[in-house]
Every structure is written in C-alpha cells, then in structure tokens.
Amino acid sequence: MSASSYPDRRTFLSTAGAAAAALAVGASPSRAQGGDKLRVALIGVGGRGGAQLKGLGGEQVVALCDVNQEALDKAKALFPQARTFKDFRRVFDHASEFDAVAVSTAEHTHAFATLPALQLKKHVYCEKPLTYNVHEARVIRETAARMGVVTQMGTQIHAGDNYRRVVEHVQAGVIGKVTECHVWVSRAWGWHASEAEATAAKDIVFVQDRPTTADPVPPTLDWDLWLGPAPARPFNNVYVPGPKWYRWWDFGNGTMSDLGSHWIDLPFWALKLKHPKTIEASGPPVHPELAPASMQARYTYEADGEQPALTLTWYQGTRKPEIWTQKGIPQWENGVLFIGDKGMLLADYSKFALLPEEKWVGYTPPPQSIPKSLGHHQEFIHACKTGAPTTCNFAYSGLLTEANHLGNVAYRVGHAITWDHKAMRITNAPDAERFIKRPKYRDGWKLA
Structure with a gap:
C-alpha cells in the first residue's frame, strides 16, 4: 500500500447511484436499508485503496487501516470521524461498528483481511486478484457461499x-x-534479461534477483505488518510502493x-x-x-x-x-x-x-x-442494502x-x-x- 493522490470530499460524495442486475445469487441485506448509510471499514487506503475511498466514500466510513501512516493520515483528513488502525486484524475487534469491508492491501494479504470479514458475516469488496494463490481462492469462495453475504471483486471494467x-x-x-x-x-x-529490455518494455523497475542489501525502512511504513504472512526479508525499495511488489x-x-x-x-x-x-x-x-x-x-x-x-x-x-x-x-x-x-x-x-x-x-x-450497470462500487452498495445480486461476486471471481x-x-x-x-x-x-x-x-x- 502506498500514499497516493486523493480526490476531494466533494468528489467522494458525488459518487452515488443504484446497481445493475446480475449473474449471481443475492444475499441478505445489511442493517443499512434504503437511504441509510452503509457503515464501511476500509483496509488499505493508499494506492488502489484511494479508488475504494472514492467509490465508497459517500457511505459512512467508520474505520481506516493502512500499514503506511502517510496514507492513513491523508485518508483520516477526509474522514476525521473514522477509527484508524495499522494492523487490519485489530479492525475486527470492532466488528459491531461496520456492515461492510473493502480490502485493498497487497495481493499476499487479501485473503487474510477478507476471511475474517466473511466469517463475521460482513459484506466484502476486495481488489483483484482476489487472493494470492489457488488454495486461498478456494477458501474465500467457499466461505462466502456459506456466509451468504454480498461480495464483489474489483474488476471495474466488468461494469462497462x-x-x-x-x-x-x-x-x-x-x-x-x-x-x-x-x-x-x-x-x-x-x-x-537486461536493463535495456526492461526500459524498452517501459517497466517501472529493473531487478534481476533478490537484493542482498537492505534500505532504510521509510519512517511511515510498518514493514513487518506489510510482510504479513509472507516470509520475512529485509526491506528494500524494490518491493514498495506498489505495484513494485507484484x-x-x-x-x-x-x-x-x-x-x-x-x-x-x-x-x-x-x-x-x-x-x-x-x-x-x-x-x-x-x-x-x-x-x-x-x-x-x-x-x-x-x-x-x-x-x-x-x-x-x-x-x-x-x-x-x-x-x-x-x-x-x-x-x-x-x-x-x-x-x-x-x-x-x-x-x-x-x-x-x-x-x-x-x-x-x-x-x-x-x-x-x-x-446497464450504474457503477461497480454502487452495485456493491446497493446489494448490501437490498440483498440484490452483484456481477463479480466471489462465486464467479473465485473461479476466475x-x-x-x-x-x-x-x-x-x-x-x-x-x-x-x-x-x-x-x-x-x-x-x-x-x-x-x-x-x-x-x-x-x-x-x-
């Protein structure tokens, strides 16, 4: 997750609408009904998380989480009433305060932020790819089916x-x-194979092997939390910010x-x-x-x-x-x-x-x-409030x-x-x- 440019609050509040009909089974509505605001926790608010802040920011944002304090501070300035966290595992200690979770961490932690939300029967919007590997995709897909909640993977072009x-x-x-x-x-x-090849490909970074030296960890980044379930390694600038890590x-x-x-x-x-x-x-x-x-x-x-x-x-x-x-x-x-x-x-x-x-x-x-879809995020919001289906639910996107x-x-x-x-x-x-x-x-x- 990285700090990124953020739209202003007026832009957030202008992103409203209803949802399109869908390909999948609907789910039970949340406590938010009709015109009520959906209470949302956002895990990862830098990089792609900025898109979720924009797409879901018209609802009631109650929690913000990021391992990068700079990204967290920027998001907090937009939603001063929201709780803030560095460790997404602590977000779920306050599960009674939110109805839905949006996950925009790096790929290797998607499943770890998504699974507890599903187990608590919270609706989940998760950026793509849904998980880090096949096993995790299967766990998430099957859990979502059992919990009967609204889910959506962030394949925004699907709404076009x-x-x-x-x-x-x-x-x-x-x-x-x-x-x-x-x-x-x-x-x-x-x-x-070479730096020339990387330059010709307009790649954002050229690296041929794991670095043998460590760079200073940025003062705003909790590197240990960023690593999460992945094997430990010293920090280096070739890994972050995204999308270097991918x-x-x-x-x-x-x-x-x-x-x-x-x-x-x-x-x-x-x-x-x-x-x-x-x-x-x-x-x-x-x-x-x-x-x-x-x-x-x-x-x-x-x-x-x-x-x-x-x-x-x-x-x-x-x-x-x-x-x-x-x-x-x-x-x-x-x-x-x-x-x-x-x-x-x-x-x-x-x-x-x-x-x-x-x-x-x-x-x-x-x-x-x-x-016609009225928006990928708005489809998710509408489904959470009404039980309507979504088009990129985890039953579909898990198989993909x-x-x-x-x-x-x-x-x-x-x-x-x-x-x-x-x-x-x-x-x-x-x-x-x-x-x-x-x-x-x-x-x-x-x-x-």
Whole structure:
C-alpha cells in the first residue's frame, strides 16, 4: 500500500447511484436499508485503496487501516470521524461498528483481511486478484457461499457497457459456436534479461534477483505488518510502493493474475467458463524470485452444456497470437479474440469489431439483454442494502482467480498440467502443491 493522490470530499460524495442486475445469487441485506448509510471499514487506503475511498466514500466510513501512516493520515483528513488502525486484524475487534469491508492491501494479504470479514458475516469488496494463490481462492469462495453475504471483486471494467455488448453477441450465437479464444496484453512488467529490455518494455523497475542489501525502512511504513504472512526479508525499495511488489513470487504473481482478472474476465463471462482441464505455459526460464515479464498460457476447457470444448490462450508482454503477428486481424495492442464457426469477434475495454469486417456490414445486433450497470462500487452498495445480486461476486471471481493462478502454476512447473478441481490438485505433478498452497505462513499468521 502506498500514499497516493486523493480526490476531494466533494468528489467522494458525488459518487452515488443504484446497481445493475446480475449473474449471481443475492444475499441478505445489511442493517443499512434504503437511504441509510452503509457503515464501511476500509483496509488499505493508499494506492488502489484511494479508488475504494472514492467509490465508497459517500457511505459512512467508520474505520481506516493502512500499514503506511502517510496514507492513513491523508485518508483520516477526509474522514476525521473514522477509527484508524495499522494492523487490519485489530479492525475486527470492532466488528459491531461496520456492515461492510473493502480490502485493498497487497495481493499476499487479501485473503487474510477478507476471511475474517466473511466469517463475521460482513459484506466484502476486495481488489483483484482476489487472493494470492489457488488454495486461498478456494477458501474465500467457499466461505462466502456459506456466509451468504454480498461480495464483489474489483474488476471495474466488468461494469462497462462494451463488455456487456460483447457478452450479448457471443451468447446470442452471432459468431456461432466458439471453440478458440485468445487474450493478450502488452504490459511487460516482471523479470527481464537486461536493463535495456526492461526500459524498452517501459517497466517501472529493473531487478534481476533478490537484493542482498537492505534500505532504510521509510519512517511511515510498518514493514513487518506489510510482510504479513509472507516470509520475512529485509526491506528494500524494490518491493514498495506498489505495484513494485507484484512481480515478486512471495507477494504476488505478476501480470498473469493481475491483468488476467480484467481481460480473461470477458471470455470467462461470455462463455460461462468454470474449471480448466489442462494448462500449459511457456516463457523465459523460471526465476525463483520473480514473475516473468513475458509469457503465455494455454487452457483447455471441456464441453459444458451448450458450450463446446474450448482452448483459451493468454499472452503477455512480447507474446502475441499467431493470427496477430501474421496481421490476420487488426493490430490492437491489447485484446480478446473469440473465434467461432461463423466468424470472429475482437474486443478490448472500450470497443469491439466483428471479423472479417466485410461480412458484417449492415448486420442486426442482438437485443440488449444485460442491464446497464450504474457503477461497480454502487452495485456493491446497493446489494448490501437490498440483498440484490452483484456481477463479480466471489462465486464467479473465485473461479476466475483460480484459473488465472493456474497459468502461473503451469509455467513454474515447466510442463502441461492436468487439473482436478474437485480435489484441488494437479494429477500429473504432485510436487506442484507448493504453487497451489503456500507451504507455510509466517509465525503469527494463519488462514482459518
């Protein structure tokens, strides 16, 4: 978590609205009803936490927590009535004072802030990726289902109109049965072979290995609390502020789990995906400390209902689909390509195109069937107050998070893996357990 620029209070209070209809089961409403304010505790108020302050700041903010005193002070100035904490575990000592929790810590502590909130039957909004690994995603998803509370993962682009129109086209069969999908992003943050390569990739930091020296800990940062359940290591400026940490295996999983939450979300939604059967990945030699800047992962999904068997391939950094490198489609820097037996659909965050373009001149689009969202945060707020469903609840986003993490698992294992989702194990690589579940949490931390 890092100190970041904050919108003013007028901006906070202008972010209001209602919610869209959804894809998932609703939950019981909180004590806040109708026009009453939802009482919210925010864990992590710097960096991405600033977005949660903006999105939820029109409600009653009763608690603020951050390991960085500078970020905490800035948030406190906006909400002087709120309690403040450095250790999020202490927030739950005052559980009777809030209805909902927003989690915006670093990836490796998401589950540790989310699980106690769920166990106390508090509604939870958590930034993406939902958890640090597959095991934690499963724990959070199953606990949320038992508790029956409102949940939402912070995949804000899911609320955009463009994604809705793409889903309608795919599910209406405009391009026919989809059996192949490609997803690529240009971001190339992570391990690079050289500083020149990192500079060319516009990476924010170049590092080749774990630092052997320690930097002075910033006076506003509680480094021990920031580490949380991760193995102890001396402080160094290559780890914080975010998003520097996300390239280190001990704290995050690089671009695959981070941007995969946004980009793979689209085919996951449109094709109603759940559990991949096999995953294989390729990239540079596996680094013991750092996630790769460039890599790709290929998933196979078995036929499920009306959806035929499917291959979905993820590309990041310098990797691109062959049809892209051969200029068989428009050269969009980032994109999702659905390939059906009647044509193709290419999409990004803000637009989509049916291909080949000449085939679709004058076509009639399917009717709009997915209601407009009035905002990702507002959907969560409305659901907490009314019991309405949300679109990125943990039942959905937990499966998406598991699948994204499995791409990195296959990369780190070094060969194709077969996934038994019921047993939560890789049947052809029993030694991969260490990538599914952290072998040991640091003393003083447990997920239970």
